[in-house]
Amino acid sequence: MASKASLPSSSVDRSDLHDDTQITKSQEQDPIPKEILSVIDFLKKQVAGERCNSVQKRMEENKQKLVGITTHLLKSSTERRIRRASDSDKGVDLLTKRQKDALDMQNGINVSDGENDRSQEDGHEPSAVLLGSNVAVRNAVRPIKLPEAKTLPPYTTWIFLDRNQRMTEDQSVVGRRRIYYDQSGGEALICSDSEEEVIEDEEEKRDFVESEDYILRMTIKEIGSSDLVLESLASCFSRSPGEIQVRYEVLTQGEKAVGCFNNRINEEISHIASTFLDKDLDAALDSFDNLFCRRCLVFDCRLHGCSQDLVFPAEKQPKWGPVGEENVPCGPLCYRSVLKSDKNYTGGSPLRSDLEEKHPMSSDGTGAQISKKKKSSRKAARRRAKSYQSESASSNAKNISESSESENELRQDGNTIHQSPPPNSKITGVGGIPKRNSKRVAERVLICMQKKQKKMAASESESLASVGHCPNDVKIKSNSYKENDDTSSSSRKNIRSPTVGRPRRESLTQQYNKFEQNETLNNSSNEIITHLPIDSCDDNSRIEECVDENLCKQDLAEDKSWKAIEKGLYEKGIEIFGRNSCLIARNLLNGMKTCWEIFQHMNYSENKNCSQVGDGSNPHLDGYAKGNNEVRRRSRFLRRRGRVRRLKYTWKSAAYHSIRKRITERKDQPCRQYNPCSCQTACGKQCACLLNGTCCEKYCGCPKSCKNRFRGCHCAKSQCRSRQCPCFAADRECDPDVCRNCWVSCGDGTLGVPNQRGDNYECRNMKLLLKQQQRVLLGRSDISGWGAFLKNSVGKHEYLGEYTGELISHREADKRGKIYDRENSSFLFNLNDQFVLDAYRKGDKLKFANHSPVPNCYAKVIMVAGDHRVGIFAKERISAGEELFYDYRYEPDRAPAWARKPEASGSKKDDGAPSSGRAKKLA
């Protein structure tokens, strides 16, 4: 561009330009002023000339390169001659000999008898026949026979597929011209495409190329911009004048922009490096949402494709809690360890970084120690828990259901304290108080004992339990709160007495506390606040200030260091794991943030929330309400689940009936392609699945209670092998996610057997899902072409393998079918109302199984985890090495001539020598 711009015609200088413009104006009446045309022509010629030059230059460059290459090649071919000559004594090179003979003969040197003899000694004819105008022609060289080699039956190169793939756009033959020449002449163009389709050469919106820009710019520069100029330019480029106008404006703007362009590039480069972390989570997840298949759990799924509609399940997963890992620090930077070392290191700075460096090992050690102690106490806790739960009144039911396992554990620990005898060393408590604090432990135990004596109601005892460890929490906190510690525990005692009168309220508050169990310092001070409002609001605000101050010092600074994506991940973590910084750190922010940092952030954001929403009043109402909401939502969920179960077990319910009916109704029709619906409530009339006539599957958004769901089976002894099994009857495979009793064992059992569900009968209706297929061999068919053979003998109705291929639309299949018909081979297989399987270029060995009206196999379209797949099954007992045939079941009007009339005469058993009439080659 720049080089071209510097070349412009020197013939037209500024004054000329001015004149031109005037002339143009004066001659506006002229249809096409000569000046415009001449300028354009001149520029066109210039462009063409430059093009010639550039081609010439490139040709020249290429030529130089080629010279080097060919010289090198020549050198190596000369070397070959020399090398060959040097070791020519190894044996006779007949080609060289013949060459020499021919040369000699031409030169008139008669091949002497001696030479003749010699060559006969070698066992070779003297050879060489000269064919030329001036030399006598000797008749024919004796031809050397090339022994026949067995040819392969024809096939097109194909790629193995172990699962179906959807056709990619570039594989389509629709709208693409296919040219045939007739067999005899090889000249005539027979067929392009069927008539119904017009290959529209859609006029693509061409981009302006550099040269057009140049002409455009120079023309307007020289003769100014007028309608005429634009028109003539338009006719020159064969575009519309409007386009030219727009382009010109773009160009003039572009020129101005060029100046600052370079700067921008630099900026962009520096920008790119950090884009990943600057993105927020949604943007980062964008590619995940687009590329990850939630049905196959793989990226870039070839079956369901990219950019699938996102279906979010209406039912949220319960928060995931760890099993038996509580209170074990997740690593040296676990908040537990940090807190502990913080406490141990009484004189130390509260800064985390210091602690990290100084005490990673010690905190680790303590962690392990604690876990040991915990185990013993937990046992007792479990035992206790049962009686405790049964004891607890209905008011507590919510709490129990709501609280995650970890919370349960904590509460149980609290209970242990009540139960266990007071020896100091045994009482470890929630935070795992080291022995050093024996004084405090004693104090705490004392409190507990006091409480116990009070013999509260069940609900009250629960609140006691939490109160019992609350001071403990407080004690763990940083040194700055050491003083608070004592005051708080004492104040707690004070506070408690008024609350006793209102046990319900207390328990709710506790519930909140428990919900936020894992919180530190700031929150525990909030816990104090919880009780304060009852007494005075002034206290509340005071402590809040204190909290804020604390936050401002440490956490605010940290908050800034949290990148958008980290925050996003953190929020997801809260969704998945609840307020468990260990799990979040390990699973989501590994390498980015430590557990301790997350912990701090958690508290910080919690407090910020509170202070913002609460705005000086009771900051807990918010959190309290939230906790309560959670409870309500979950409990509703539980209820719903209970109902689902009931429905699930009554398999003779209406749902099955309607499905069966649908199946029978549609017996002869192709099945319907399933697409997950995204209903968020139980599917109504608008449900996409219902409208489409398919069942809802586990991939749908709708809740499990949806009436349109297929409910699976609960077969046991029948092993889902007959139509007794609702899954089998509906031509579906069982799905362990849906069916109740369906399970399979792994391996041959030497590695142990998994927990068996139901009775001891494993499901036999999951073979496609588990790829439990027979070994199929590819070989020369006894009929014609290729054939598929079975390696091991199988019994009747045994699953042999899947017929895989490309999933193509019916329209595409019609087109391809025409092409395949010409080649007299088709690998198309009707799958459902939307798709046809084509195994022509992609498939597996079963595509080579031939058609027979008296087959030994049958094909069946089966729904496997929401997808239709074709399974090939044995129709009878098949012995090892037998060729596989199945009935292609052509639609009567579409069958090729040879497949229309079954020629076979009932004789089924002709394994060894199948008559050629029995089965015909298709594949």
Added chain:
Amino acid sequence: MAKYSLGSEPVVGSLTPSRKREYRVTNRLQEGKRPLYAVVFNFIDSRYFNVFATVGGNRVTVYQCLEGGVIAVLQSYVDEDKDESFYTVSWAFNVDGSPFVVAGGINGIIRVIDAGSEKIYKSFVGHGDSINEIRTQPLKPSLVISASKDESVRLWNVHTGICILVFAGAGGHRNEVLSVDFHPSDIYRIASCGMDNTVKIWSMKEFWTYVEKSFTWTDLPSKFPTKYVQFPVFIASVHSNYVDCSRWLGDFILSKSVDNEIVLWEPKMKEQSPGEGTVDILQKYPVPECDIWFIKFSCDFHYNAAAIGNREGKIFVWELQSSPPVLIARLSHAQSKSPIRQTAMSFDGSIILSCCEDGTIWRWDVMTTS
């Protein structure tokens, strides 16, 4: 592709012969009744620069060009299968230096004949349909590549008889592959073209370890881990009909369809996104009456000139590397009326051979201008 935007038009050669060189017929021989589909000089060993091979029907014949227009028959091979119809032949060399003639045709079997011992060396079975072209890697002449009707291109090691790579699959040709060629200097690169109207450039760089492995393989060839190369690095839609011949000219590609011309173009690949790119059509070499498919052109050793026959039995000799292209000569003979399937130019371009549909071989020699 009919329209070129301003500033990217190809330079089209003029059909007026420059008469730089003139050729005349010095020999004509009838090999048989069946059409001859291929003729090729040996460029790999300088001893055999005057030796060429032809195929037609079930015969493979080796000749020598002698002074004065004389052609000597050196060897003749006949496939015992009378239905075999060879379409293509190429010279290759074993690692020990013995000359091989590699031929393939309708049966889909590649016949490797050791011309040094006049025996069949190996037969490669694997292609699912007929073989349309075989070419030899000039830098490693024991590697040959074959283009087949089964929509694949395969790379073979003639020494060990191994099929190393199969170029087919998701990004492969959608119809018969008619022609294939090795890049002259980039050993990893090949270009193939066929009835799906495209030219595809493939790279075997990532698979080169397999190529090396094939030389030292001692187990059965069938046990070799043959790899599929499913995606080409470049797909060019230069033509709108069958593309039946493509050759590298340095980094450019010469290709022809049934449009009465040879096209020279440059593939401009995008580094970041393989498979994409643009085509810059640089030059065109018109060839009148050349609108049937399976007519192949040939170049001399240094790629100075290309010769191509046409439907009417005429030959056009183009100077390849000049811009604009110059037609060196138009060769015609009263008795040459049959379509010329392929031509062969000798090392220095002084001899042009043509093989015809009617089974004749014509030899044209350059006339020394005094």
